[in-house]
Amino acid sequence: MKKTIVFTGGGSAGHVTPNIAIINEMDDSKWDIRYIGSKQGIEKELITKRNIPYYEISSGKLRRYLDAENVIDVFRVLKGCMEARRTLKKIKPELVFSKGGFVSVPVIIAARSLKIPILIHESDLTPGLANKISQRFATKIFTSFEETKQFFPQEKTTVIGSPIRKEILTGDAQKGREFLGFHDGRPVLTMMGGSLGAKKINEAVRESIHELTEKYQLVHLCGKGNRDESMANLPGYKQYEYVNEELADVLAATDYVITRGGSNAIFEFLALNIPMIIVPLTKKQSRGDQILNAKSFEEKGFAIMLEEEYLTPQTLTTQLENLRQQRETMQRTMAASKQGNGLQSILEEIEKV
Ligand SMILES: CC(=O)N[C@H]1[C@@H](OP(=O)(O)OP(=O)(O)OC[C@H]2O[C@@H](n3ccc(=O)[nH]c3=O)[C@H](O)[C@@H]2O)O[C@H](CO)[C@@H](O)[C@@H]1O
Known part of the structure; x- marks a missing residue:
């Protein structure tokens, strides 16, 4: 039964x-x-x-x-x-x-x-x-x-870590680039503002769009109602309100991430070994939990934290440069970490009960 x-x-x-x-x-x-x-x-x-x-x-x-x-x-x-x-x-x-x-x-x-x-x-x-x-x-x-x-x-x-959707870990980079219309000659930088987008990140990215597209191909997951149609045809810049099934392939094609400090998102990037800059929600907008999530990831060598109060086009590009330099060390640290995917443990605990 x-x-x-x-x-x-x-x-x-x-x-x-x-x-x-x-x-x-x-x-x-x-x-x-x-x-x-x-x-x-x-x-x-x-x-x-x-x-x-x-x-x-x-x-x-x-x-x-x-x-x-x-x-x-x-x-x-x-x-x-x-x-x-x-x-x-x-x-x-x-x-x-x-x-x-x-x-x-x-x-x-x-x-x-x-x-x-x-x-x-x-x-x-x-x-x-x-x-x-x-x-x-x-x-x-x-x-x-x-x-x-x-x-x-x-x-x-x-x-036990975070229960991570299995499909997110099985993306195909080639399919991701095809979906995005990107080539493999320039790194892919994905910006994710949590499940609802993030206005401040959106603004900082768009203000530095020309500088960023010189170095990266950009995927901007900007949240509902946050697309900027004046930038719709910019080469190397793709905006989506939200990506569903294609997210795994997009992340497989991603070299760097700029993200809010939502726990599910950052544990997904950790499991995929994608170096990240975390811009946590401020204490004014939340209970401050994302700041602590971000600090913990920075201390462990998984991320660089950039607080929203200091987020400007300049600090963003400077920190991206730092991230590029730390890429290999960060990826090694993430790969060696035992902190990560808790899906299997939870399934086992459920069976025990
Ligand atoms: C504003 C707010 O209160 N945020 C909280 C909320 O985050 P929120 O609901 O934003 O969730 P997370 O940032 O933790 O995760 C976002 C999830 O949405 C997915 N995604 C995102 C964009 C997209 O285009 N497609 C897609 O599938 C990501 O892969 C991820 O699985 O719950 C988290 C877990 O308790 C907290 O850490 C956050 O502080």
Whole structure:
């Protein structure tokens, strides 16, 4: 008889894509896979298009600051807990796996009340609020970063790396260049601003576009609504709002990356040994987790960090020059690192439960 597993997690693509990486590798002759997510979050679109049964619950936003909406959200979370409990009682899963994000909290509380084992994974160096709340209810906790272990109970926490989509590691450089219309005479520099793009990176790249295209062929993953049509026909410059299936081939053709400090993205580049410049989201725009992700990667010799406050066309080109010089050392360090792909470990842990 098949066993049932419920996945949860959402709010941003970063809390869903690792779940998809795991789901894709699960044996569906052995596992019945379900997903609990929010009514409006990105997870709904990403999961339902894969024909995975999707159950909606109410969810509030977890804020760290005082806001009148917090009161309404407490009721939304309570409603979410009741809905999640009803759903779990109906599905009767053997296991709940959570990637965090605010929608996961009611699911975890409900799972605990029904004594269902819970596995959670934290992608960022410091835990998000959802996983901070969820940790006490979890049976086991997995982290991408070594440093994250200190924030969780030692006895149930294991560092395993980031669950990376299998297909991302099997790209074909030649196909990537064909897709991009690029030749192999000049290095390829890919700019990725997280799943939503990054305005500041976009501006700095476009301001130095002529200098950059003299040395590189550029792939700009600029985010929805961020294409600059006045540059559409510039030789050696390709802009995409978002790339799906072709991303693996594009990355196989990529020599250098400029990226935000989102955990999934930087672990993918690490697994592919692509030297990177990380421009983390600032503390004003976020809880500062990307700065810590970036610092950790820089300290380990996987990346150069360039803080957004110092990002100008000049600093960008200077740091790119540094990156070119460090390329070989950085690639050797990345290749020798044990930190990386946690997909297999998670699949094994799921089987154990
Ligand atoms: C703004 C924000 O809150 N960002 C957070 C969010 O990042 P976000 O949702 O941006 O996710 P990540 O940066 O971690 O990963 C982006 C993912 O999108 C994929 N991709 C991107 C562009 C594209 O064209 N095609 C494509 O497939 C990448 O390969 C990667 O798998 O969750 C991460 C994991 O908790 C956090 O570290 C980030 O701080």
